[in-house]
Amino acid sequence: MKSRLTFSRGDLVVALAPIVAILLALVAGGVLLLMLGADPIQAYGTMIDGAFGSQAALLRTLTRATPLLIIAVGICIAFRAGVINIGAEGQVFVGAITAVSFSLGLGATLPAILLAPLTLLAGFLAGAFWGAIPGYLKARFDVNEILSTVMMNEIAVQLLLYLLSGPLIDPAQVAAGSRIPQSAQIPEASWLARLAPPSQVHVGLFIGLAMAVVVYLLLWRTTIGYRIRAVGQNKNASRYAGISVPRYLMLALVLSGGLAGLAGAVELQGINHRVVEGFAVGYGFSGIVVALFGRLHPLGAIPSAFLFGALLVGADKMQRTMQVPSATVTALQGLIVIFVVSSDIFVRRYNARRTARAVKAAPPPAEVNQPAPEGVV
């Protein structure tokens, strides 16, 4: 297996395609803003200023990038196995809601030093469970995972609302009679340390970076990772090679869901310290865009998460100062997905030309069993 840390001209095409795609998406978004009567230059200028304009802005960008990175790294695992996990959104919610229950329930009994890591683990496991359901259905019944994970998202939203307005509602809200659907605050022992107060950047950033490296090593330096990628590249060949395809399909969704659940717990323990209505809405979808833009490589997800963190922080500023709704970002993300996926054809054509040249230059070796990467999935 060729190391992914050396670069060739092919890698340059692979890396440039999404950058050209995002530029086109930004141009298309600019035209959109223009049609709606907003000055796109000013809008993008405000976004850049909001995301990078000061040290505080930069720290906000890092804060926003943290959960996106963790989610995107998980998405990479699923997509590498050929499983399109659209369920990160729900997996984040379920991770957060489980983490909050765990921390509130056992905060008084567990040793303080264990509380934070175990709460993170609870979030991971819950997300993994939420991913395991569509994973099992995909592995056992060949149920389309895109549809099942979308449905799991909707179910998670309702579950969250139900729990926040009933069983998990903050007793203070009940006492005050206001009944705002939100949980109580988790004990301080389960909070993640802030790195540079008063900014909200917290230890979760390092968790994210560590996860990116761990998943990179998992995918490219272990047998399990090799099999996950083999299943994603060619199911039939994997089956003939004796790999249990269903097992690795399910494993990929379990790990992917687990990381999204972890992101939910990290956001809870690092930022909000309680789950409120609207908690982490849109993070899951942003995480998918981050992963696609990082070319489904866990290390590629690091700069990609930073960029999209900046996009989100910048959009907040744009909304505050220019009254351009932050829904613009959702539309932009949609365009970016469309352009990135569409740009794959150029990567495929490049690979095909390269293969053709290589075949002409030298007689094929005995074992040409490594299938060409199928672009995105």
Added chain:
Amino acid sequence: MNFGDVLAQALPLTILFATPYLFAALGEVFVQRSGVLNLGVEGMMLMGAFTAIYAVSSKGMGADPVVGLLIAAGVGGLMGLAMAFVSVTLQAEQGISGIGFTLFGLGLSSLLFKLLAGGVITAQGFQPIHIPFLSDIPVIGKILFQQNILVYLAFALVPILMWVLNRTKWGLQIRAVGQNPAAADSMGVNVALVRYATVIFGGIMAGIAGASLSIAATPIFQENMTEGRGFIAVALVYFGGWSPFRVMLGALLFSIANNLQIWAQILNVEIAGSTIPPNLLIMVPYILTIAVLVFTRQRKQNEPAALTKPFQRGEN
């Protein structure tokens, strides 16, 4: 309240709310029969829903509902054209590009809603039409014959589209392209053209489905008001085994599941002494969708063999 009264109240709503599913899923049947999976239906519905109500509302253009419907259809068709370009010409992965169109439609419809309508919009859309004599039949008249024009249109389309798909040259070409594009190509069928046509048609139907939600079934638009209906419509195509008639049955089933809250209120359902929390009832259609996807996997004989596979002459 006796059971007859319950049915008389809930069944008209079941028919009414089956309409958005029906439009979207009937369009998707054609898309999938030609070998393309359009997962952008949700976004196309949202854009159709907003543009339709904006056209009709006094806050917007104050136009006739028919104009709103045509605009929604046009917007859906344009998004379909873009989806066709991405999935047919650029041969992009269809599942992910569909999600891109859904995000785009969700974002843009929310953006327009806030910028153009200030976050609140209502409209007098299509009103119920009482069909003479038939609407006077007790119970059945109220259920079937006091609906708005879009309801009649959606159900009338079922036999028409079945005929087109199974009995016309166009239908044959669509099915051939979905089953074996290489063979269809060698018989002189323009694979790309057929797929462009079906994906655009699917977009138009999704736009109309959105309009049927915002200017017919309800008089309002809200952010993300489709709540996954576009994705459920795609699942309905599997449920219906790619046949318009069975898709219609699925649309009715899911409409019942959607209106469980109303059913539960009417029937005053209680479990363990307390009423069922509404959030748990709202989950039912989504759980049902997953169940449907599991149980229809055995019935795949109609599945277009080339579904999600781009066609490139000389490769397949």
